[in-house]
Amino acid sequence: MGRQFRTSKHMTERIVAVDDEKAIRDIISAILNSAGYQCKAVESGLDALAMLAAGEEFDLLLTDMINWPMDGFSLLVRMKEKFPDIPVVVASAVHDNALAETCIRNGACEYLFLPFDREQLLATVNRALKREKEATKQ
Numbered sequence: 001m002g003r004q005f006r007t008s009k010h011m012t013e014r015i016v017a018v019d020d021e022k023a024i025r026d027i028i029s030a031i032l033n034s035a036g037y038q039c040k041a042v043e044s045g046l047d048a049l050a051m052l053a054a055g056e057e058f059d060l061l062l063t064d065m066i067n068w069p070m071d072g073f074s075l076l077v078r079m080k081e082k083f084p085d086i087p088v089v090v091a092s093a094v095h096d097n098a099l100a101e102t103c104i105r106n107g108a109c110e111y112l113f114l115p116f117d118r119e120q121l122l123a124t125v126n127r128a129l130k131r132e133k134e135a136t137k138q
């Protein structure tokens with residue numbers, strides 16, 4: 001049984017953003033919140049996993065590839081094991097197509113190259129959420 005998406009137009013998609021750099025977390029959170037999402041930014045993948053395990057619901061997880069103590073790829077793998085219905089977007093300053101393909105093969109729904117601008121971030125998040133909603137309808 002898949003995760004149910006909230007369908008009311010008055011309910012905002014919830015996003016958890018993971019980045020070990022506070023300035024980046026603040027920027028991502030500000031962009032997403034100003035676009036109408038509810039964004040909770042956390043320092044580590046362990047924090048995100050703990051929130052999900054405690055029952056917090058999110059519609060999307062956005063993670064930077066280079067994080068400590070858990071890198072973005074390890075978080076992606078754990079998310080697909082424990083919370084397979086939550087789409088994961090991986091962001092990275094490493095412009096390596098092989099790494100991007102590896103993330104997609106392992107369950108990431110999008111791969112976002114850093115640095116990104118506001119429009120790139122929002123387009124990526126919108127695509128990921130739309131794709132997941134369409135997948136749950138089938």
